[in-house]
Each structure stands twice: as C-alpha cells, then as structure tokens.
Amino acid sequence: MRAGPSQDEIRRQNLGALLRYVHVHGATTRAELTTALGLNRSTIGALTTDLAGAGLVSEGTPKETGRAGRPSLVVRPESARVYAYAYSVEVDRLRAARVGLGGEVLDRRELERPRNLVAGEAAPLLAGAVKEMHHSVPPDSLCVGAGVAVCGMVRREDGLVRLSPTTGWVDEPIGAALAAELGIDVPITVGNVADVAAHAEHARGVAAGCDNVIYLYGDVGVGAGIIAGGRRLTGHGGYGGEVGHMVVVRDGLPCDCGRRGCWETEIGEHGLLRAAGRSDARGREALLGVFDAADRGDARAQTAVRQAGDWLGFGVANLVNVFNPEMVIFGGTMRDLYLAAAAQVRSRLNSNGLPACLEHVRLRTPKLGDDAALIGAAELAFERLLADPLDAG
Numbered sequence: 506m507r508a509g510p511s512q513d514e515i516r517r518q519n520l521g522a523l524l525r526y527v528h529v530h531g532a533t534t535r536a537e538l539t540t541a542l543g544l545n546r547s548t549i550g551a552l553t554t555d556l557a558g559a560g561l562v563s564e565g566t567p568k569e570t571g572r573a574g575r576p577s578l579v580v581r582p583e584s585a586r587v588y589a590y591a592y593s594v595e596v597d598r599l600r601a602a603r604v605g606l607g608g609e610v611l612d613r614r615e616l617e618r619p620r621n622l623v624a625g626e627a628a629p630l631l632a633g634a635v636k637e638m639h640h641s642v643p644p645d646s647l648c649v650g651a652g653v654a655v656c657g658m659v660r661r662e663d664g665l666v667r668l669s670p671t672t673g674w675v676d677e678p679i680g681a682a683l684a685a686e687l688g689i690d691v692p693i694t695v696g697n698v699a700d701v702a703a704h705a706e707h708a709r710g711v712a713a714g715c716d717n718v719i720y721l722y723g724d725v726g727v728g729a730g731i732i733a734g735g736r737r738l739t740g741h742g743g744y745g746g747e748v749g750h751m752v753v754v755r756d757g758l759p760c761d762c763g764r765r766g767c768w769e770t771e772i773g774e775h776g777l778l779r780a781a782g783r784s785d786a787r788g789r790e791a792l793l794g795v796f797d798a799a800d801r802g803d804a805r806a807q808t809a810v811r812q813a814g815d816w817l818g819f820g821v822a823n824l825v826n827v828f829n830p831e832m833v834i835f836g837g838t839m840r841d842l843y844l845a846a847a848a849q850v851r852s853r854l855n856s857n858g859l860p861a862c863l864e865h866v867r868l869r870t871p872k873l874g875d876d877a878a879l880i881g882a883a884e885l886a887f888e889r890l891l892a893d894p895l896d897a898g
Contacts, residue, residue, distance in 0.1 A: 584607040701878060
C-alpha cells in the first residue's frame with residue numbers, strides 16, 4: 506500500500522501552485538490566492554513568505570482599494586530579477602529575448618538568418634545576442650534556464666531537431682550547441698515553435714480559459730500546436746502537430762519533406778507565391794506583397810489568395826472534425842493568409858465541418874503576436890522552477 510505524500514511534498518506542491526498562479530495571472534492579493542487555490546489564509550501567508558524569502562515574489566499593499574479596513578497584501582512575481590532566456594529559430598530570422606517571471610519580455614534582439622544556416626552556425630549568433638543582453642542584467646538576478654523554439658520536428662527527450670525541411674536541418678543538436686556557446690550552467694529545453702506558441706496563447710493569450718485549442722503556425726511550412734483537455738498534445742516522441750504534411754492532393758506538388766501533395770504545398774510560402782506568379786520571391790515580405798496586390802485589385806494575386814484561403818479552410822475543417830477545438834488560432838503567415846481570405850476560410854469550414862464540431866469553435870489571431878514563440882520558449886524554461894520553486898535555484 507503506497508503511503509500518501511509527506512508534509513514536505515505537499516508544501517512544495519502548494520509553493521509551485523501559488524508561484525504558477527502568480528506567474529500566469531500577475532499581481533494577485535492574498536485573499537484572491539486563498540480563493541483560487543482553496544487554501545486557508547495562514548497557509549497562503551506562509552507560502553508567500555517562503556517564496557519572498559527565495560526572491561521569487563514580493564509583497565506589498567495595493568495602491569488603491571476603495572474599501573474600508575486593512576487591505577490584503579498583493580503578491581507580485583519578481584519579473585526583473587528572475588528570468589529565462591528564450592530563442593526562436595525561424596526561416597528568415599533568429600530572435601533572442603530575456604523574459605521575466607510573469608511572462609514580461611525584458612529585452613530582445615533580432616538577427617537576419619540565411620536560409621542555409623546550420624545549428625552549429627546559428628548557436629554562436631544566438632549566444633552573442635544573449636551575452637549582449639546580459640550586460641544589462643542586475644547583479645542579484647537569477648537565470649532559471651533557457652528555451653528554444655524551432656520550426657521542425659523536435660525529439661522531446663533531448664531536444665534534437667530531427668527534421669526541419671524549411672530550414673534544411675536534419676538531426677541538429679541545437680540545444681547542445683547553444684549550451685556549449687553560452688557556457689552557463691542552466692538547462693536548455695527545445696520545442697516546436699507552433700507547440701510553444703500554443704502553450705503561450707493558452708496560458709496568457711487569446712486562448713486563456715480554453716481547454717481545447719489548435720494553434721496553426723506558418724512560414725515556408727505549416728505546423729500546429731494542439732491543446733487537448735488543457736494539456737499539450739505532442740505525441741509519443743514529441744513529433745505531433747505536423748499538420749502541414751497531411752496529404753491533401755494525391756500525386757500533388759512536391760513538398761520539402763520529400764513527399765507530394767502535402768497541405769503546406771497549397772497554403773505555405775512557396776505555394777502562394779507560385780500561384781501569384783512570383784516564384785522567384787521568398788519570405789514574409791513577399792507574401793505580404795501578394796496580399797497587398799490582391800487588395801489593390803491584382804487579378805492573379807486575388808485568385809491566388811482565394812485559392813489558398815479555400816485550402817486553408819479545407820484543412821482547418823478536417824482538424825476541427827478530428828479535435829473538436831473551442832478555438833483555432835492563426836499565427837505566423839497563417840495569420841496574414843487568414844486575414845486576407847477570411848471569407849474563403851469560413852465558407853470552406855462551414856461546408857466541410859461537422860455541425861456539432863462547428864457549434865462553439867472560434868477563429869482568432871494571436872493576442873501575443875510574434876512574441877508567442879518567445880514567451881512560449883520561456884515557458885519551457887520556467888517549467889522546472891514552477892514545478893518545484895525550492896529546487897530550481
């Protein structure tokens with residue numbers, strides 16, 4: 506017969522729950538924490554004292570209460586002191602940020618990324634951006650780790666990028682390469698960009714409060730982050746969400762993955778630019794140029810946008826039928842395509858989606874914008890701290 510959790514285990518779980526709540530919701534009164542966590546006032550007081558003593562939160566009186574009597578103390582995350590580094594490796598750019606506890610982006614850098622740049626070459630550039638940011642870090646700060654968002658299939662157990670057709674990476678150990686360049690003794694966690702962006706939007710973005718969410722991310726390729734029952738759905742090895750490689754056209758156009766007829770050949774960068782007669786162009790600015798031309802009446806651009814919007818709605822309908830989400834979020838270039846072709850997307854979704862699955866689904870763009878990937882990468886790094894605040898320093 507298994508013994509129940511010890512008092513120390515219960516205390517650590519409660520510390521993690523309290524810190525996680527403040528991390529996600531921001532400044533919160535002790536009274537609100539008592540209600541939200543279902544603990545009594547004395548326990549909340551003891552937990553906040555412990556977290557404050559560890560330098561993870563601070564307490565103070567609210568500026569304005571509007572009520573008579575002694576105000577409840579407000580617990581705030583120590584965003585300026587406790588932070589994680591976040592990186593996003595994208596098709597045309599590399600981004601790095603310092604993200605404070607509570608999800609606040611404290612500093613950031615962005616670099617152009619040549620499309621043939623391998624992980625061993627990307628790591629020094631990202632490390633250089635971090636070292637530059639590190640000059641402004643207060644001396645008593647605590648770095649709890651680093652998270653990396655990558656466009657591609659990431660092996661969950663060690664962060665190896667197994668395949669990233671859009672960046673040309675195969676079996677690239679970006680986490681290990683980055684750790685070697687940084688020379689700091691903190692864990693580095695690697696995740697798929699769509700998956701971590703979904704996590705960020707679910708925690709503190711447009712999907713807060715939704716337990717079933719699909720986040721579609723696009724650049725050259727297309728991937729999805731899936732939240733099911735409030736939990737990230739990543740699959741056995743961590744490779745779930747590769748929706749861009751659903752085959753939608755038998756013997757269709759060749760895809761960067763080596764197969765034919767994948768969904769991303771119709772709605773990704775290459776497919777849309779080809780349909781608009783701009784095969785020689787590339788990048789997000791080129792895509793925005795197609796949408797702008799369509800707005801100005803260019804017939805070929807309009808046809809390309811309508812066709813891509815129809816295919817986008819086709820795939821979304823299939824995902825809605827399979828996962829029955831409350832919300833579908835369009836990020837990266839999928840946001841641009843959705844905004845340009847919303848009528849086609851909704852029309853195809855309504856004609857192909859099952860009525861029961863369509864009853865409550867909402868289509869949205871990210872509240873966090875392009876920061877969703879960076880904030881989501883930081884969330885990967887914060888997870889160890891939030892799981893056990895007393896063992897992550």
